[in-house]
Amino acid sequence: MKSPASIMRQSSLTKLGSIINTAVNKRAGNGDIQWSFSQVKGTLEEDVTEADIISCVEFNHDGDLLATGDKGGRVVIFQRDPVSKTIIPRRGEYNVYSTFQSHEPEFDYLKSLEIEEKINKIRWLKRKNPAHFLLSTNDKTIKLWKVSERDKRVEGYNTKEENGAIRDPACITALRVPTIKPMELMVEASPRRIFANAHTYHINSISVNSDQETYLSADDLRINLWHLEITDQSFNIVDIKPTNMEELTEVITAAEFHPVECNLLVYSSSKGTIRLCDMRSAALCDRHSKLFEEPEDPTNRSFFSEIISSISDVKLSNSGRYMISRDYLSVKVWDLHMETKPIESYPVHEYLRSKLCSLYENDCIFDKFECCWSGNDSAIMTGSYNNFFRVFDRSTKRDVTLEASRDVAKPKTLLKPRKVCTGGKRKKDEISVDCLDFNKKILHTAWHPTENIVAVAATNNLFLFQDKL
Template structure:
């Protein structure tokens, strides 16, 4: 959003994690996800841990509302494993977290590393039972000879405990690394995708899944593309999309056949032959695809930008938003330091009117749809210690100069820190509250108004 004179109205709310320079690899945040009502916010890290934050009740009552969260639960979701058949170590890093819609007092979420998906139940316990007949208060069995009377156990208040327990473990179904999981709108099934296959699971069945997409060629030397992301349609339980490293997105209908090897629609933007280079195929690879909350549009993120597609038009995107156009001249050095292979995610605002994705130097981008041209609604913001030192004050919009000539308030493209990557972001489903993962820190920002 933009205010008078293009001044941003986004302001810093909170930062979670220590603002220290010495950060261990295990503490790096690898995914961020709000639940369906925005009351909970979960992060996964490279150490296999899941941290859940809960909205502070007082922050919702004040005027204006504040987007403040407190730690609710922390648990170890995955441990490092070793595949002895392939002599490969399986990292504990959490690749994705997906919340189930709440049906009772407990919360449920799916988390996955490269190979194993787990369904977790997160529940509260604020009462304890006392007055057992057959055991002591500490749980030790009582001597039957000393039981001389029967007592009626009573329930008493106790300190609040939040427990996370694994309810299902879905394993041994993927040969390659899992890059996506997505819950179906029926809340009974979900899909998991790796480089070459997509499987369909039922939440109650752990030992069986159905392969619904298989792009593995008979001869692996003929392999030309891999699956990069997959997601179910938000309302139509038979539809899902998946993106590829060749810059294409396929929409599949599970009613057509058991194996969706034939897509219902193919979304692909024709390549400009004059702009083709050695890097064309790498930068056209889609790192993330997200369907809008309404289900009419979808957004894809490639290395240089965002594209919005109308599901009713396959030939070209209806909107294009440049994110890294100033890096086009730096592709050679980005290839050498492997940054060109970074997988940036993207997300929609709850009303589908704004888009967000990450960049380098601690920068992230917020685009307001339908503003046209060099828009006031195109913002580059920074998740930094400087922002954390100015709570409640509007964030300063940042600008990157592509050439050597730069204005006073611009930063040169040569001065960008490519180690400070914003790969994972999330948007509150109903309010203007955003969560941005910056290395081991989770920054929370909100619209000032």
């Protein structure tokens, strides 16, 4: 027989093991993650201007930097606070690292067309040296930016004065060796390449290839392939423009390279289809290798069916085996080995199906919601209205609705799950579908590549949340 002491010791070890397992599962996305508020960046709602509205959010590959673009053409880069990574529990805290004007408003005189400065997408390149590189794009022009630090300056030049003026060689009588002196840290952002004049229609996507040498840019009808070193020429790899524009039935809505296979790319369309193309098969990828499309449910057929089936975003998983697509009412998970139907489908805001008529009248039905994967592909996040965003756990099939609100703007405050009721008696913590604010919408979200830290853009504010272990 075991002694009472050994039984108690075994019991306590079992309990400790279960606590550790629970913590690991939560960190990995296998359990019910409790989300807590970390930070909010941005001005109060009364001070909001159109230019301040955030239009894209993107973590870099190690999650130490987080970039946002706005409608005013600005890029703001936040850096992870080094202390927040070392303290236990770890914190997801970011401080402003660099701010620069990426794009300016332009005017196309040939087409009498104004080109907005709004940043449509930002994509980071993998880091190869102390500097960071990122691509940013508006409707027409893509720019490659170098972001670097300078904490030293050179003094005592022999051939020029301290103000930069060149000295008269006749006045130089002695050799002076310049000295390097420390200075206050300065972060510089400089444009290294400008890729312009390649798109007739508005650019909706850019994606860096896994070879880190090429990238794609997509507009409504074409996808171009660029080399990062060549700015004056690109290759048209997809062209769905019909000979007669009256025969146009669909447009490209999003495109992305495969994270591992540099020859594969996917693009989605307004018809609710996703095409996978292999650049090895032909120079022009008009013939897709695979077509992913879900058969339509005749019982849900309505006037709005085509509009709400349009895919607004597609993202390949970090492993490269799966992809998610976001249409107006749902997020679907596809296996790249199975074209016939998605393997998982998650309703985002099914309660809006009865509101489609009013959403069509106020143009909300055309909102383009993005979606993103967690670092280990076990969870998915996407946005909704009323500053709600949704997190779906793929292993437990549970989901949660959370709100990005300044009401919880105290560090470590736990987020309360929100529920929307469609009719009848409303419970205490529920909100009626008729009370939702459709002007407050979460279109852009990003998930840290290795930790449960998420960034959510709510109008002009950037919210950061993290798991509460």
